[in-house]
Each structure stands twice: as structure tokens, then as C-alpha cells.
Amino acid sequence: MPVKFTSNLNKLVFAFFITLTLSVSADLTDQEKEPYLKAGITSSVQIERLIEKGVTAEQARPFYEKAPMINPYIIHAFIAHGITAETALTFDPRVADNPYYIKDILDAGITPETANCFINEGITSIDSITSLTNAGISAKTARKYFDENIESVYKISNLKTYQISPEVAGAAKRAGIRITTPYDLTGMQTALQQGLAIDDIQKYKGLASSADKLKELYTSKIPVTFLQQAMDKGVSVDDGVSLFFRGIDLDTYQSLTSDQKTCTTYPGSQLKFEYLDNLIGYQSEREPVPLPKALFSTLNSIFTHDYMYHFSTDDQLEILRFVENKVKEVESPTIHSLLYLTADIVSERIKYADVDDGELEQTFPKNCSIAEYWRRGIGDCDKYTSLGMVVFAQLKQLFPDVLKNVYLTKKLFTKVSGHAWNTVVIAEKDQLVITYIDITKYDDEERENACENEALLDIEDLLTSDETDGGPFEDKNGELGALNIKNFDYHYFLTGYQKQFCQQ
Numbered sequence: 001m002p003v004k005f006t007s008n009l010n011k012l013v014f015a016f017f018i019t020l021t022l023s024v025s026a027d028l029t030d031q032e033k034e035p036y037l038k039a040g041i042t043s044s045v046q047i048e049r050l051i052e053k054g055v056t057a058e059q060a061r062p063f064y065e066k067a068p069m070i071n072p073y074i075i076h077a078f079i080a081h082g083i084t085a086e087t088a089l090t091f092d093p094r095v096a097d098n099p100y101y102i103k104d105i106l107d108a109g110i111t112p113e114t115a116n117c118f119i120n121e122g123i124t125s126i127d128s129i130t131s132l133t134n135a136g137i138s139a140k141t142a143r144k145y146f147d148e149n150i151e152s153v154y155k156i157s158n159l160k161t162y163q164i165s166p167e168v169a170g171a172a173k174r175a176g177i178r179i180t181t182p183y184d185l186t187g188m189q190t191a192l193q194q195g196l197a198i199d200d201i202q203k204y205k206g207l208a209s210s211a212d213k214l215k216e217l218y219t220s221k222i223p224v225t226f227l228q229q230a231m232d233k234g235v236s237v238d239d240g241v242s243l244f245f246r247g248i249d250l251d252t253y254q255s256l257t258s259d260q261k262t263c264t265t266y267p268g269s270q271l272k273f274e275y276l277d278n279l280i281g282y283q284s285e286r287e288p289v290p291l292p293k294a295l296f297s298t299l300n301s302i303f304t305h306d307y308m309y310h311f312s313t314d315d316q317l318e319i320l321r322f323v324e325n326k327v328k329e330v331e332s333p334t335i336h337s338l339l340y341l342t343a344d345i346v347s348e349r350i351k352y353a354d355v356d357d358g359e360l361e362q363t364f365p366k367n368c369s370i371a372e373y374w375r376r377g378i379g380d381c382d383k384y385t386s387l388g389m390v391v392f393a394q395l396k397q398l399f400p401d402v403l404k405n406v407y408l409t410k411k412l413f414t415k416v417s418g419h420a421w422n423t424v425v426i427a428e429k430d431q432l433v434i435t436y437i438d439i440t441k442y443d444d445e446e447r448e449n450a451c452e453n454e455a456l457l458d459i460e461d462l463l464t465s466d467e468t469d470g471g472p473f474e475d476k477n478g479e480l481g482a483l484n485i486k487n488f489d490y491h492y493f494l495t496g497y498q499k500q501f502c503q504q
Contacts, residue, residue, distance in 0.1 A: 062085040069096060097212055181212070186212075203224045284406055311370055340398060409425065
């Protein structure tokens with residue numbers, strides 16, 4: 001940020017007084033000129049200027065003797081601001097003849113030595129020097145950020161505070177990864193602490209647009225090559241992450257999706273609602289039923305809540321080991337038994353606790369992985385829901401023939417915001433079969449009492465309603481799939497389905 005220090009105004013003033021030399025000389029008496037001449041000031045024009053500005057010969061002498069580079073016609077400004085010749089000489093020669101600049105530097109509490117360091121690095125803005133100094137950022141460090149095309153003092157200060165070096169910041173900028181929000185700053189700091197190297201950053205170009213997203217991808221330990229290949233096939237980064245954690249390779253993905261629109265393939269009239277226990281003995285198609293990409297993405301997303309963004313391959317392996325031990329007890333796997341096993345595993349590992357409020361909330365790291373709740377053995381409804389999705393995804397990999405066309409996701413299309421549960425969707429060629437699992441209720445010690453008719457979905461209302469045309473849940477009420485009537489609105493579900501999949 002170089003600045004031209006020679007004042008055009010000073011040049012004009014000098015030229016103006018040179019043209020007046022003859023006329024001014026005639027107006028000065030020898031007596032008036034004598035003290036100035038004794039001080040070594042011989043120019044009548046300069047003497048006239050000093051007298052006009054009230055500068056005595058004694059005041060002017062030090063500037064003539066010690067600081068000849070200072071324009072004589074602005075000596076009065078130095079004196080008016082209390083700046084001595086000695087002080088002016090402590091400043092870089094490029095600013096030593098600028099009393100106004102020196103005054104502002106001193107008024108800002110900046111030493112000449114500090115100012116000179118910044119000036120030598122081409123940083124001359126007083127506001128910038130003040131802000132950088134107050135932030136504890138040296139001139140050389142600031143220069144490094146500037147060389148990386150990061151010139152905002154505010155941004156430099158934040159980067160330095162979060163121990164993000166100029167080299168890292170520059171690499172991120174070249175990769176199109178912004179570091180602007182507090183989440184970005186903490187995200188980059190976390191990634192660096194966990195081993196992210198400068199050379200790694202470029203690998204995420206096109207995959208992450210923010211440092212927060214970069215941290216999510218890096219700490220997940222998903223191979224970058226997998227995500228890049230997914231992008232090459234038109235799969236979004238988030239969908240690529242979901243595919244990886246669900247164990248779906250990119251070639252298999254091609255066989256599980258189609259370019260058809262959801263509503264073309266499955267209009268609302270082809271959604272069949274069932275209680276889970278109605279599915280005893282039910283078998284889905286053995287061959288994969290391709291789903292429209294938008295529907296497939298929704299059903300396979302692992303991102304139910306913020307902490308799912310912090311899931312890693314290490315977390316996945318830890319849970320998988322537990323699941324593998326549990327499946328040894330499975331004698332005849334079916335869709336029905338494996339959905340129940342999902343609930344059994346989750347409810348065995350965690351017990352209900354309100355972990356999002358009060359002192360208990362403070363014991364969990366901010367934005368911790370869902371696996372942290374698994375390890376601690378406690379969680380509330382959304383943790384049951386998310387862990388259900390993780391466990392089922394692993395069961396699906398262990399029993400692909402049974403679960404090939406079965407998807408367990410978060411609750412879909414409901415007015416209820418204060419409670420979470422899982423939706424099961426089974427894909428058939430001509431319809432989608434939909435049911436529910438509420439693992440939190442399943443884990444309730446009082447669940448036997450909770451299964452009384454008044455606490456469950458009111459089948460009679462649905463069966464007698466003209467609008468529901470027989471109702472989505474037609475037969476018996478299964479314990480695990482049961483929901484209170486207030487939690488399910490058939491027409492609201494269809495409206496949400498139409499809105500998401502039919503208005504694209």
C-alpha cells in the first residue's frame with residue numbers, strides 16, 4: 001500500500017514564495033532580518049514566511065541546522081503541533097517532512113519506531129497502522145497477509161487471533177475457500193489443530209466454499225478423491241458424504257437412481273402408509289428399484305442436525321463394531337426384524353436425557369459428533385433419530401439383499417417441531433410404502449402404558465374420515481411405529497410431499 005509522501009501543496013507553496021522574493025525583500029528591514037541571518041537563514045522570502053507565521057529565529061534554527069530536508073515554509077506547522085526537529089528526524093525520511101502525518105501518528109500513541117517499521121513495509125495508512133499495532137500484529141506479519149492479497153485489517157486481526165497464518169489464509173483464498181464468519185475462523189483453526197496442512201487445502205477446491213465446510217470434510221476423513229469423483233458425476237458434496245457413510249459406491253449409485261421426476265414416478269396416490277407391525281413377513285424387491293434423484297437424496301441424507309456434520313469415519317467404525325457384534329444374534333433377518341434391531345441397538349446404547357439444556361448441555365463439546373452421545377450413553381429424541389439412521393445404514397450394508405430398497409431417514413413432512421422420530425420408506429416399482437419408528441418412545445420405561453389407545457394414533461378417526469379414503473394406517477397399531485394423532489397429519493404429509501417433489 002505505497003503512498004507518495006511529497007506534498008504537491010508544499011511544492012506550490014515553495015514556488016509561490018520564490019516568485020515573491022524580490023517584492024518581499026524590499027519590505028524587510030535589516031533589523032528584522034538580523035536575528036534570522038545570525039541563525040543561518042539567508043533567504044528573505046523564508047524570513048518573511050517565518051515572521052508572518054510567528055516563528056522566531058531561535059525556533060527555526062534547529063530545523064535549518066538539523067533537518068534541512070524539511071520545507072522551510074512549513075516549519076511553523078511543526079512548531080504549532082509541538083514537533084521538534086529531533087522528533088521529526090526519528091521518522092522515516094519519507095514522512096519526516098510531513099507534520100500532519102507525524103502528529104496523527106503520535107496522537108494515536110504509536111512510536112516513531114513502530115511507524116517506521118510499517119512504512120518500510122509499504123503500509124502507511126494511520127488507521128491501518130493503529131489497528132494492526134493494537135491487535136499485536138507486526139509490520140512484517142501484516143506485509144505477509146498483504147502479499148497474500150488479504151488487505152482488510154479487520155480480517156487480518158481475526159486471522160491472527162485464531163492463529164491462521166498468512167500462508168494458510170492465502171492458500172484458502174486461492175482455493176476459493178472463504179474465512180469470514182466466526183464459524184469459518186474456528187473451523188479453520190480446528191482443522192489445523194487436527195493436522196490440516198497447507199498443501200491439503202488446494203485439494204478441497206470446488207468441494208468447500210467456506211473454512212467451516214472444509215473442516216467438516218477434512219475431519220470426516222472421507223477420501224477427497226471420492227468426493228471429487230462424486231462431483232464429476234453430478235452428485236453434490238453433501239450427497240457424496242451421505243453416500244460414503246451409507247456405504248454406497250458411485251457405480252451402485254447409478255443403478256439406484258433415475259432421471260425421472262419424483263411425482264412422475266410416484267404420484268401422491270401411490271404412497272401407501274402402514275404400521276410397522278403390518279410389515280411382518282413383508283419382503284421388498286430383490287433387485288434395486290431406481291428412485292428419482294431428488295427423492296433418493298432426501299432419503300439418504302445423513303444431515304438431520306448440525307452435529308451430523310461432524311461425523312467421521314472413526315465414529316462410523318466405532319459404531320459398526322458394536323453393530324457387527326449384535327447381528328450375530330440375528331437368525332432370520334427381515335425388514336421388520338432389522339428395523340426392530342435398529343431400535344434395540346440404539347436404545348441399548350443410549351438412555352434418555354435432556355442434553356440440550358441446563359448443566360448437561362455444557363458437558364458436551366460445542367457441535368460435537370453424534371458419536372459423542374453414543375459414547376456417553378445419553379441423548380434426547382433427535383439423537384435417537386440420528387443414531388437410528390447411522391445404525392440402520394450399517395445394517396443395510398450387512399444385509400443388502402434384505403434391505404436393498406429400504407430407507408430409514410428423519411421424520412418427513414410433519415407439523416411437529418418439538419419431537420423427532422424416523423420415517424421408513426420402502427421403494428416398490430409402483431408405490432412407496434411409508435411407516436414410522438419412534439425409538440425414543442420405544443426406549444421409554446413406561447412404553448407399555450404409553451401404548452394405550454388414547455396415547456397412540458387414533459385409527460378409528462382415520463378409518464372413519466371421508467377425506468383419508470380409508471386412512472393410511474388401516475390395520476393393527478404396532479408399538480414401535482405408533483405415534484400420537486397430533487404428530488401425524490395425512491394431508492399435511494401429502495402437501496409437504498407435493499411441495500418438495502412436485503414443484504421443482
